[in-house]
Amino acid sequence: MEIGSTPVPRVAVVVFLLKGKTVLLGRRRSARACHATFALPGGHLEFGESFEECAVREVKEETGLEIDGTEFLTVTNNVFAQEPSPSHYVTIFMRAVLADDGEHVPQNLEPDKCFGWDWYDWDNLPSPLFWPLEKMVLSGFNPFPSQR
Numbered sequence: 001m002e003i004g005s006t007p008v009p010r011v012a013v014v015v016f017l018l019k020g021k022t023v024l025l026g027r028r029r030s031a032r033a034c035h036a037t038f039a040l041p042g043g044h045l046e047f048g049e050s051f052e053e054c055a056v057r058e059v060k061e062e063t064g065l066e067i068d069g070t071e072f073l074t075v076t077n078n079v080f081a082q083e084p085s086p087s088h089y090v091t092i093f094m095r096a097v098l099a100d101d102g103e104h105v106p107q108n109l110e111p112d113k114c115f116g117w118d119w120y121d122w123d124n125l126p127s128p129l130f131w132p133l134e135k136m137v138l139s140g141f142n143p144f145p146s147q148r
């Protein structure tokens, strides 16, 4: 994104929505290099929003699902230098679970941005993953609460 002619970093909030041993992923539909890669639901932090509010709003807008127990996991700094127009995101990763009383089947509410949502086993993730997510997985990151 640019303000005037100066590119600036933007803040994104994305969500590991956990169900059993699975996570919700959608295949991106985009003119950018990430086209057809599997990514988490999420989007841009809006002015005045908390990370939790943004996570709840983005998951609802993109999938129709209501989430609960939203909590911060980690943050990454991602520079997308190769894109048609370069972009830079500080990406906040949250985790959440489905709300008890809500719908459990994801809908593809933004079909211009996504081919569809589904649950994928953490031990058998689809490929290709969106590279920021791929990088986290390769580093050994695990979004599930540790068992004690």
Ligand SMILES: Nc1nc2c([nH]c(=O)n2[C@H]2C[C@H](O)[C@@H](COP(=O)(O)OP(=O)(O)OP(=O)(O)O)O2)c(=O)[nH]1
Residues within 6 Å of the ligand: 012, 013, 014, 039, 040, 041, 042, 043, 044, 045, 078, 089, 091, 113, 130, 132, 133
């Ligand atoms: N959706 C998503 N975005 C991610 C992930 N990892 C990561 O760094 N990002 C960064 C790069 C994306 O361009 C940025 C914003 O997310 P997005 O591309 O889905 O944005 P969006 O169109 O849904 O945003 P919005 O305008 O609806 O708010 O977040 C991820 O796993 N999923």
Ligand SMILES: [Mg+2]
Residues within 6 Å of the ligand: 041, 042, 043, 062
């Ligand atoms: Mg999105």
